[in-house]
Amino acid sequence: MTDRTSSKEFYDLADQYMNEKRYDEAIELYKKLIELNPGDDSLVFSLAWAYKDGGKRTEAITCFEQLFEKELKRKVFTGFAFDEMIRIFREEGNYEKVVELCEKAVTAQPADPSLLTTLGSSCISAGRVERAIEVFELLTRMEPDSPTLFCLLGDAYVAAGNLDRADEVYEKAINIEPTEAHTFYNKLGNAYEQAGYYERAENALRNAIVHQPDRSLYHSILGDILVKQGKLDEAQQAYEHAIELDPKFEAAYYNRLAHTLVQENHRLRAIEMYEKAINADPKNLYCYKSLIDLCTSEGLDEKAREIYEKAKSLNLIPS
Numbered sequence: 001m002t003d004r005t006s007s008k009e010f011y012d013l014a015d016q017y018m019n020e021k022r023y024d025e026a027i028e029l030y031k032k033l034i035e036l037n038p039g040d041d042s043l044v045f046s047l048a049w050a051y052k053d054g055g056k057r058t059e060a061i062t063c064f065e066q067l068f069e070k071e072l073k074r075k076v077f078t079g080f081a082f083d084e085m086i087r088i089f090r091e092e093g094n095y096e097k098v099v100e101l102c103e104k105a106v107t108a109q110p111a112d113p114s115l116l117t118t119l120g121s122s123c124i125s126a127g128r129v130e131r132a133i134e135v136f137e138l139l140t141r142m143e144p145d146s147p148t149l150f151c152l153l154g155d156a157y158v159a160a161g162n163l164d165r166a167d168e169v170y171e172k173a174i175n176i177e178p179t180e181a182h183t184f185y186n187k188l189g190n191a192y193e194q195a196g197y198y199e200r201a202e203n204a205l206r207n208a209i210v211h212q213p214d215r216s217l218y219h220s221i222l223g224d225i226l227v228k229q230g231k232l233d234e235a236q237q238a239y240e241h242a243i244e245l246d247p248k249f250e251a252a253y254y255n256r257l258a259h260t261l262v263q264e265n266h267r268l269r270a271i272e273m274y275e276k277a278i279n280a281d282p283k284n285l286y287c288y289k290s291l292i293d294l295c296t297s298e299g300l301d302e303k304a305r306e307i308y309e310k311a312k313s314l315n316l317i318p319s
Contacts, residue, residue: 014046023054041067045080052088061085068101072108077115079105086118095126113139120152124159132156147173147180151187158191163200166191182212186221193225201225216245220253224260232261232269251281258290267298278307285316 010029017026030047037043048063067081082105089097102119109115116139123132136153143149150173157166170188174181189204205222212218223238239257243250258273274291278284288311295304311317 014050018046018050018053021053023050023056026050027054027056041070048081048084052084057088061088064088068104072104077105077109077112079115095122098122099126099128099131111142113142116142117149117152120156124156127159129156129160133160145176147176147184150176151184154188155191158188158195158197163192163197182208182215182218185211186218189221189225193228198225198229202229214245216242216249216253219245220256223257227257227260227264227266230264232266235260236273251277251284251287254280255284255287255290262294267294270294271298271300271303283314283316285311288316 010033014026014029014033017023017029027047027050030043030050034040034043034047044063044067048060048067051057051060051063064081064085068085071078071081082101085101086098089095089101099119099122102115102122105115106112106119116135120132120135120139123129123135133153133156136149136156139149140146140153150169154166154169154173157163157169166188170184173184177184185204185208189201189208192198192201192204202222202225205218205225208218209215209222219238219242223235223242226232226235226238236257239253243253246253254273254277258270258277261267261270261273271291271294274287274294277287278291281287288307292304292307292311295301295307308317
């Protein structure tokens with residue numbers, strides 16, 4: 001392996017080993033190629049991916065870190081190694097490490113909106129909400145016509161518990177792009193719901209519906225929020241409104257409502273909704289199974305047997 005032809009043959013063989021998931025053999029070949037071609041970052045990338053796919057996370061990160069340090073020194077930040085490490089640490093839920101990497105990248109490229117956005121979002125996930133607010137405030141000054149950035153800033157204020165300020169910031173997004181008011185209210189509702197502010201979430205979804213009353217999905221999302229507040233009759237009404245708007249999804253909506261009810265421990269009410277789902281789609285095996293399991297867990301063995309026999313009579317369950 002001393003000339004270009006043999007190097008190419010070894011590179012092709014290493015790629016073949018990768019495709020065949022023979023990672024240890026691929027790693028050894030990439031190491032030899034790196035010895036012959038020092039400074040070839042593409043080979044280091046290949047070695048890092050071989051480590052990663054082969055389950056050798058520590059070795060993969062070491063390679064990516066070497067490449068990342070080189071990226072930081074370039075005038076144009078390519079960010080290939082950065083992106084790979086961000087992906088790895090996000091998959092692990094290690095947002096502190098994500099923030100650390102983002103801070104390094106932002107120090108090298110302080111005016112890059114994409115890097116700043118990644119940093120701000122990662123700070124929210126890491127619980128560093130004051131830093132997230134600082135970053136998104138900066139971004140909204142840099143791009144004052146971006147409704148997306150104002151929404152992200154609003155999410156940071158929700159995470160910080162500054163709810164009035166969150167509303168104000170989302171209103172700025174709506175003023176920038178009023179035709180998308182329903183989308184922004186839905187996003188605000190989601191942020192409030194995720195943070196456990198259900199009354200605020202309900203208000204936001206009701207505003208979304210005012211601006212887009214024919215969007216059946218918004219009614220179902222509102223129904224979920226109402227369930228979480230224990231407003232079960234209102235929740236069912238919201239779902240039935242969604243069904244009126246989109247009747248072909250009647251079974252799917254009743255199934256979704258039942259699932260939400262189970263999650264919030266309203267199990268007997270969930271049984272009723274699964275029954276409605278089955279009435280709307282009598283051959284939906286998933287609904288039968290869910291209903292049978294739920295009845296069994298509630299000690300309604302006779303009812304579970306009746307449902308089982310009904311599914312069996314429709315040939316949904318083998319005899």
